[in-house]
Amino acid sequence: MNETTLCVVGNVATQPVYRELASGPSVRFRMAVTSRYWDREKNVWTDGHTNFFTVWANRQLAVNAAASLNVGEPVVVQGRLKVRTETREGQQNWALADIDAVAIGHDLARGTALFRRAAKPEAAAAPQQPEPNWETPTGQSADTPAQQHAEPAVVT
Secondary structure, eight states: OOOOEEEEEEEEOSOOEEEEETTEEEEEEEEEEEEEEEETTTTEEEEEEEEEEEEEEEHHHHHHHHHHOOTTOEEEEEEEEEEEEEEETTEEEEEEEEEEEEEEEEOTTSOOOOOOOOOOOOOOOOOOOOOOOOSOOTTOOOOSHHHHTSOOOOOO
8 A cells, every 4th residue: 555656757768568478468668757947047948867767567558558659759657666676787786667557648748649449358249229210200390399308209
């Protein structure tokens, strides 16, 4: 319950890598988050320090992220922060920051996106019901306001 959750805004830094694991689909990619500030002396926006996160997504989020994200695209990621250390090339305490993503989306403040609902796995097809007839049956007129808003009769 005491997990660090965060929401970060940045750019996709590496092409998402998709894997089918025994536990289900998984995807990972690196994300660059650069702070920006207004430099009053130069009267321009200036880039500050860039932080890099490895973003991990699982199950349907992994499938959708792999199909939707490309290098350089602006994204918003919400998830749980995991900071770990490891030894690389003799250097100890190399700090790595991972985000276990709960939600990933394009940053619409910096562009547009076209949403497509993901296809659901095929289930047993439900029997189709006939479409109701919403037309006013012949010989009747909907002249009064009460008749105009009345439920249409279903003709069988």
